[in-house]
Amino acid sequence: MANIAVIGAGYVGMSLAVLLAKSGHYIHILDIDTSKIKKINLKESPIDEIEVNNIFQDKKLNLKLEAAKPSSKAYKNKDFFIVATPTDFNDGSNFFDTSSVEKVVIDILKHSSKGLIVIKSTVPVGFTNDLNERLGTNRIIFSPEFLREGQAVNDNLHPSRIVVGGNCKDSKLFSKILVGISDTKDPEVLFVSSSEAEAIKLFSNTFLAMRVAFFNELDSFALAKNLHAKKIIDGVSLDPRIGRYYNNPSFGYGGYCLPKDTKQLLSNYSDIPQELIGAIISANETRKDFLVNHIKLNKIKVVGVYRLIMKEKSKNFRGSAVIDLIKKLCDQGISVIIFEPLIDKSEYLGWKICKNLNDFKLQSQLIISNRRTKDLEDVKEKTFTRDIFGVN
Ligand SMILES: NC(=O)c1ccc[n+]([C@@H]2O[C@H](COP(=O)([O-])OP(=O)(O)OC[C@H]3O[C@@H](n4cnc5c(N)ncnc54)[C@H](O)[C@@H]3O)[C@@H](O)[C@H]2O)c1
Structure with a gap:
């Protein structure tokens, strides 16, 4: 069994940490948020994932898992470091802000002379290679994470694929650890370079964004021409090459990952000709503008916004397309009131919250x-x- 430090107790870090502990590994979760540390040490999930709590509460499991703040002591004697801290796209620099990942990796290298460092946070293409070179090491690899919030544990139990990017002597061992926590028999494992693994992550999310944008644009067309969007989508999706999934129109793609990952991929193209990647991002804006113009036709003064979350069981509204829609409605002089039980204040970003449905x-x-x-x-x-279609 391995000694593993998981840095960052978010969706990625927590889902991996509990599954690794369930498999018998010794897990040290390190986070700068003391309220999260407290919760974890009380065996309570710091994120809204029922399955994390279920594993914590399973008395049969003798989890060897504790949480602490990052420190030189916490970095000692680890076989693996899994880095799962945030990387948000910075519109000013046109790149991911990877400072939390870099800081953690520098700290690890300072306080430990062994142990594979696996970046799970989404990073730009070329980042891991560059970091290895800059820090004069070859201990850093990248393994993309494909989980969905709300199903984080299940997605790691049944991975669509396990991708390990980087050629370190312990890369194979790490892939075996990930295979070991999954319930799927013989999950597909890909060994690629770190830059290829980074590209796999960004292209996967950009493809998903493209699919959402495509069906949304189809829906805008149907709305404008007074046609039944459902009939068109059914007819299109019955082609097995297209498929009847991930085709439900929405206000736009959103969430923590798709908006920032598409922008990051576009910035990675910099001097490579492209049309499609940029068009996906602008299509998402055009969709929201189209919907606002459509809503405006009703000559309405007060629009009620039912929930800022985008999906039924979501517990946060990071990167929500609904929020963008509200901003655009306000720009048009339309007032909004919001029903969002996750907010216990009477205002959010200056908008009125109505608590009673x-x-x-x-x-x-x-x-x-x-x-x-x-x-x-x-x-x-x-x-x-x-x-x-009544699906998320
Ligand atoms: N959420 C997803 O669905 C998802 C899916 C795939 C990949 N990712 C990627 O994984 C990364 C993490 O995502 P997440 O949703 O788990 O993030 P999150 O925001 O839920 O959690 C990140 C955690 O890292 C902690 N943290 C920040 N800086 C730190 C530091 N210097 N040292 C220690 N801890 C620190 C924060 O306190 C927080 O608890 C991001 O790069 C994201 O793009 C996320």
């Missing part, structure tokens, strides 16, 4: 909702959604 319905002339919900059954006639 009935009052919210009464005060809204039109209600917009990214996804259909039973909550709005009684006000169907004034609800605007583009959710056709």
